[in-house]
Amino acid sequence: MLNIVDSIGCTPVLELRHPLVPKNKKLFLKLEQFNPNLSIKDRTALGLIQYALKAGKLQPGGRIIESTSGNLGKSLAMLGAALGFGVTVVVDPKVSSSALNWYKAYGANVDMVTEPDQSGGYQQSRIARVKQLLKLEPTAYWPNQYDNPDNPDYHCETTAKEFLQYDYDVLAGCVSTGGHLSGIAKGLKSHNPNIKVLACDVKGSAVLGGSFSPYLLNGVGLAWRSSNTHLEYFDYTVIVEDKHAISMCRLLARECGLLLGGSAGLVAFAALQLLHTSDVNSILAIMPDSGTNYLDTLYDDNWVREKGIVIQDTVKLRKFLSATTDAQQERMAHA
Template identity: 60%
Template sequence: MIAKNIAECIGNTPVVELKDNLIPHGKRLYLKLDYFNPNFSVKDRTAIGLVKAALKEGKLKPGGTLIESTSGNLGKSLSMLGAVYGFNVIIVVDPKISQSLLKWYKAYGAKVEMVRDKDENGGYQRTRINRVKELVQEHVGAYWPNQYDNPDNPTYHYFNTAKEITALPIDSVVGAVSTGGHLCGIGKAIKDKKSSIKVIASDVEGSAVFRNSFTPYLINGVGLGWRSKNTDISVLDDIYISSDQEAISMCHLLAKEHGIMIGGSGGLVVSSALSWLHNSNSESAVAIIPDTGINYLDQFYDEDWLNSKSITLLDRERLNEEIKHKKSDSVLQGREKVNI
């Protein structure tokens, strides 16, 4: 099929079975490589869902302006779609972002706003959102997709991404949580249509999505300083939380031993999927890999950067011990079956 534009190339990403002795004997782990989307990220899916809904409802028009806060990947996707559908894009970022991503936005014609003041938690997420709100007031008719709370985010994944997941020979799906959009959209579809599949959330130490406090962490594109409206814990069966060190170590192992170069959130998800397989009756799981390690060659894969952040990579034996003995988070105990 010949696509009418690059946006039609979003989705239908490949799945690879990971063969490694970190996986419990007799069990299987599949990697859903969502970095095969045009901008090498699952956020292409989220962006097309948000943009198409806004265009259909008249909230965004050709020639108009879209403004969004992002820690990286969504900015690429929205910038690309601005070029495809003819609207202006302003991306609000913070100093944690890779310099290569900033060049990426600008190559698509987007404008970039950098916030430098940390919020009360020591992070930048609320500062970014406050700047978005200011810019929306400055640009008459501007549209803020608000990936955190906009139901168009999980709705798109419910009707689209979930079809690719439920078709797999699995009994569990593991994904990272930040806004909650892609995993909880998929999770709701699973609970509605194939409830035997378990949905496992992965988060980073320091995130306040499932815990009451926030402390800064290194990985981009995962975690938040709060729990967004799109994080629906009623569709989650378990949660695993891992450190920056563990996630980044997993990234290096997969790159060096399997030729699979993934981003930090992907390392987090694989680590969580392995812990789930070790500590449950699950026989086969798919880990949704949000993005590629190419985005982080000057960060997680750079020796000087690792040294500057005091990150020592765990060897295979130590990584295996961390994975096998990790306990799931207790936040789901006694939960109510409601959207949070």
């Protein structure tokens, strides 16, 4: 008899066949939306809980308190219900109404911060609130996806094994906490040093350098670089604007039947940029979650219009990628 835990992992890979993919090159997508809660965070949550139980940091029947922008909270709430833990998720106003109902459906407590931190984001405010709650309930466990080495260690030891069975030149993924991409990258490189890694982030995030400024995408980027982000495993980096990531989501839904989240659109577009501007022939891109989480935002015409986003169609996206290629070639010619 299987438990819901047993359905986590072993997600499918498909090849994206679309005119935006350069001729004679390949882009593969690993669809993490096939996890039970529709995201890669199911893996992260499971690893954090398993490691905490083994180390005695989390007691059977205890409580988990975590800061989340969306998906990790869903995963912890699901596992809390399945494994008998109490769960409190600390969120901010950017969280979708569907995510809030998702947490509550599993019986999790929701605690929302309303004041942004000094950078204008909410991540540090959420963490400060987690620490306040831990003082009120000192026996509770904080997984701390940002700085807990159990996060990348689990992905290195477990998730990376799924990526070893495919043939590709570059692994592409987004950075936020850095846990899944750093862990998978470390695991892959330990088996095959020739595999390169592309780290993708949203414009406005400070993870890969620069100062923070607000952006629209949820579940990607941070106002700082967490200790779980290990830059030494990243061979390439690409920064993507909100409009290109959101446009990519819309395009993949309408032209390929793939309903993906904003971070997935970001990774797919960044992977296309690398294919267009380098001699890389094949990329396996991690698609972190499903677009069902964002039907009332990224896929809602009114929301997109209110945020000032102009959706780019295939022609405009191809023009941008071609211009990027021309700029890259010009830089190389003058190097």
